[in-house]
């Protein structure tokens with residue numbers, strides 16, 4: 521394929537309630553957490569709640585998200601951040617660390633027997649994968665925001681956690697502050713989910729919005745996003761759609777209960793989209809959005825991460841700037857749309873600390889860990905061959921400005937049973953190249969790509985700029 525192809529007191533009350541429930545004993549001999557037997561005596565319960573030791577937390581990473589987590593937990597009576605692991609201990613930090621041990625040896629954190637919960641907000645795979653396995657083997661619960669780790673190694677980590685009777689929560693890994701994982705895992709349990717699709721990357725949505733609203737080129741919009749802190753110095757993870765691929769892989773595995781191989785997910789970035797495409801999309805009644813999409817197919821799962829032409833009337837088209845939005849179709853609920861901040865310090869910290877509080881409440885329950893385990897079959901689901909799909913396409917070509925060009929294009933499309941909805945020629949450049957825009961009707965993708973290969977090989981074609989699917 522060519523590149524164009526593609527807290528507070530409420531929580532304490534909850535614990536008190538739990539401690540009185542005969543079905544949910546405060547302390548159980550079967551519990552993996554036989555903590556505070558002192559509280560078994562009802563006479564001591566109130567005293568126990570007052571004097572209860574804080575849950576000891578180890579934090580790996582004190583960057584954007586880690587700093588937000590420290591801010592949120594600063595005055596929380598339930599938790600004590602015992603450790604923070606960073607790469608560079610000498611760096612100035614924006615939060616008070618006087619009561620926290622700071623280390624550049626993250627294994628010290630996961631090996632500390634006092635630490636009950638490890639929050640991982642460092643990112644990447646190495647050495648984080650080893651650290652997570654060590655932490656789980658030591659019987660520690662994990663809260664992570666690391667989408668790459670969960671997409672690539674989630675299954676193995678969940679299996680290990682299951683054996684160790686601990687749990688791994690990862691709400692912040694997809695959709696930042698949007699409670700998306702818990703919605704799929706718990707809120708929509710009564711449904712058979714047929715599709716999950718939406719805007720899962722704030723950086724690229726910011727860039728595409730800036731290109732449309734301010735008429736910027738891709739390079740200008742990217743530079744602005746980098747200046748404002750929306751994009752990394754190395755933006756490849758976002759603009760080449762790796763980030764969306766990780767996220768949609770996680771959502772597909774949760775929604776359909778089958779492991780998905782992230783490297784097999786169809787992925788296309790936004791780097792080839794030009795201001796011309798943005799303008800033409802608008803003229804045809806669309807907006808270009810980077811979409812993560814997972815649908816049930818016949819005996820397979822259709823999982824993709826690529827830019828699409830979204831009709832202006834569709835709610836996803838009006839999602840602007842760094843926001844994320846996701847549609848979930850369920851058999852009972854119908855369609856649910858979740859919209860909100862997909863990244864950023866405090867929204868992401870909100871999801872991390874939400875997981876932490878859930879975990880802390882559950883720590884008092886016997887055998888709670890399996891409740892949180894995602895039910896994912898370790899046998900991979902085959903991904904539907906992308907070519908079997910049907911879609912309408914937007915295509916931008918650069919051609920010679922000579923007679924016969926349009927005839928050649930029409931001939932190639934017709935020969936592969938692809939019918940045209942619109943064809944426009946826009947301007948001729950100084951070097952004699954013309955820009956030709958095609959919008960096709962729905963067609964088999966295999967046929968579309970064969971026709972485009974044929975067009976690419978024609979003497980009158982200089983290059984195929986971009987081919988984008990139309991969202992339906």
Ligand SMILES: NC(=O)c1ccc[n+]([C@@H]2O[C@H](COP(=O)([O-])OP(=O)(O)OC[C@H]3O[C@@H](n4cnc5c(N)ncnc54)[C@H](OP(=O)(O)O)[C@@H]3O)[C@@H](O)[C@H]2O)c1
Nearest residue numbers: 581582583584585605606607608641642643665666863864
């Ligand atoms: N930023 C967001 O809005 C957002 C949203 C959703 C999910 N996430 C996820 O959250 C995680 C953290 O993102 P972030 O934006 O906060 O990253 P970040 O700003 O780059 O911070 C990373 C932190 O981890 C520390 N670190 C990295 N490698 C380490 C190692 N080997 N040992 C010890 N410390 C190490 C760094 O130390 P130094 O400070 O010394 O360099 C830094 O404090 C990532 O998995 C990311 O994908 C982020």
